[in-house]
Amino acid sequence: MSKERKMTITLPREELMSSGHLACQGCGATLAMRYALKALGQKTILCIPACCWSVIDGPFPHSSLDVPIYHCAFETAASSASGVRAGLDMVGDKETTVMAWAGDGGTFDIGIQALSGAAERNEDFIYACYDNEAYMNTGIQRSSATPIGAWTTTTPVKHYKKERKKDIIGIMAAHDIPYIATASIAYPEDMVKKFKKAKDIHGTRFIHIYAPCPTGWKSRPDDTVKLARLAVQTGYFPLYEVENGEKWTLNLKIKERKPITEYLKLQGRFRHLKQDEIDLIQAEVDNNYQKILKKCGL
Numbered sequence: 481m482s483k484e485r486k487m488t489i490t491l492p493r494e495e496l497m498s499s500g501h502l503a504c505q506g507c508g509a510t511l512a513m514r515y516a517l518k519a520l521g522q523k524t525i526l527c528i529p530a531c532c533w534s535v536i537d538g539p540f541p542h543s544s545l546d547v548p549i550y551h552c553a554f555e556t557a558a559s560s561a562s563g564v565r566a567g568l569d570m571v572g573d574k575e576t577t578v579m580a581w582a583g584d585g586g587t588f589d590i591g592i593q594a595l596s597g598a599a600e601r602n603e604d605f606i607y608a609c610y611d612n613e614a615y616m617n618t619g620i621q622r623s624s625a626t627p628i629g630a631w632t633t634t635t636p637v638k639h640y641k642k643e644r645k646k647d648i649i650g651i652m653a654a655h656d657i658p659y660i661a662t663a664s665i666a667y668p669e670d671m672v673k674k675f676k677k678a679k680d681i682h683g684t685r686f687i688h689i690y691a692p693c694p695t696g697w698k699s700r701p702d703d704t705v706k707l708a709r710l711a712v713q714t715g716y717f718p719l720y721e722v723e724n725g726e727k728w729t730l731n732l733k734i735k736e737r738k739p740i741t742e743y744l745k746l747q748g749r750f751r752h753l754k755q756d757e758i759d760l761i762q763a764e765v766d767n768n769y770q771k772i773l774k775k776c777g778l
Contacts, residue, residue, distance in 0.1 A: 481744055490669050492518040501544035502534045506701025507706060508691030509610045510536060511665040513581070516689075517547065519675030523576045526567075527561040529591060531583035532617045532693075533610070555590045557582040559599040561605040571701050577607040577679055584625035585615040588646050599655040602683045606675070609648070609686070612693035620696040625648060631749040632696070640752060644764065649688060649722065656725035658683040662717065664690040666708035670719055691716045698748025711741040712713055715769035721743040728775040743744060 496517040503510045509532055517524065526549045527585055534551055538544050552560040561580040568576055581634040587609040595607060615634050616620040624646040635641040652660050659681045659709050663671040671689070678685040683711045692699065692707045697706060711717035711730065719731040744750040753761075 491515070491672055494518060494521065496522065496524075496544070496546045498544050500538065500542075501536050502538060503532070503545065504693075504701070505696050506694040506699075506704040507532070507536070508665050508693060508704050509533060509583075509612060511584075511668075511704075512608075512663075512671075512689045512691045513545070514753060515668050515671050516579070516581075516675050516687075517545070517574070519646050519672040520577050520579065520606075520652040522547065523550075525526075525550065525560060525564055525576055525578050527552055527557055527564060527578065527580045529560075529580075529582050529586045529587050530617070532612070533581060535582070535617060543734065546593050550610075554586055556594055557586055557591050558594040558603070558605075558607060562598050562601075562603040563680040565605050566601060576634055580605060580607045582607070582609055583608060583616070584611040585623045587611075588624045588648055592651075596651075596655065597682045599652060599657050599686070603656060603685070604682050606685045606687065610689045610691040611722045612691050614693070614696050616693050627740060627761075628758060628764065629750055629753050631698075631752065637752045640726075647702065652686045653725045655684070655720045657686060659685040659722055660687075662688045662690070662719055662721075664707050664708045664712055664717060664719060665692075666690075666712065667719060667732070674721070686774045696749070697749075697761075699746055703746050707743065707746055710746070711737065713738045714741060714765060716740065716744050716765050718769060718771060718772050728772070728777070730772065730776040730778060 497514045524547045557580040561578050565578045567633050611625055612623050614623050620632050621634045622641055624639050625643045630641050661674040661676055690708055692704045703750045715737045715752050
């Protein structure tokens with residue numbers, strides 16, 4: 481007789497995201513939302529600006545999420561979340577968590593003025609940016625989160641993106657807000673832990689989530705989690721926390737980082753790069769990773 485295997489459940493069982501959503505196959509942003517809501521629970525209100533998730537959720541009056549959603553303008557995720565929080569406070573609701581949920585375009589670019597203002601005031605909400613490194617919902621246009629070397633429809637192969645990705649964590653850390661973290665869909669336990677931690681903190685909390693996009697990255701849908709894991713294992717997207725703008729903590733130290741080629745070769749958006757260009761990207765990843773280690777005291 482074979483012994484019955486016991487499964488250890490490390491994530492909350494509650495599911496607040498259902499089937500029937502409108503995401504593409506292999507969408508990393510759907511996993512990101514699923515894990516975030518598992519951590520935050522039913523008493524959560526979402527403020528979602530124009531982004532992939534404003535479509536993924538489903539057409540009104542239908543929704544794939546079992547929490548209230550306030551759909552707002554592209555640039556207003558943070559200001560809308562500030563208003564929702566103020567309204568809840570006026571009626572004495574201190575238990576409901578307010579979360580702004582925006583893509584990189586609505587965070588790094590279009591929404592950064594509202595986000596910076598809210599962070600300066602230390603508004604009491606969670607701001608989650610699911611980063612798929614381009615304006616995916618409107619046609620795969622380049623954003624300031626798009627990495628150097630990448631193809632997009634506005635940075636075609638002969639004119640691929642030459643600028644480096646904006647350091648959004650550094651920008652948010654400069655605001656001295658209570659809590660900042662990076663998270664990846666390939667490490668759900670780490671992600672859920674960080675959202676739970678953020679839930680219990682007051683003030684502005686910012687979580688930067690790495691969410692691969694097969695459509696925009698020209699990658700296989702079944703490689704989404706693999707790509708997210710490789711981003712961490714290569715040092716391209718380290719997992720760490722910043723508390724009060726000062727205390728930096730690395731959550732997962734990679735002893736032997738994999739070469740960036742392992743990550744790049746799975747994506748068609750980098751297929752045009754020559755070896756010398758890949759070497760430059762590797763050097764940038766190495767430099768950025770060493771900066772993070774230094775800030776974390778390692």
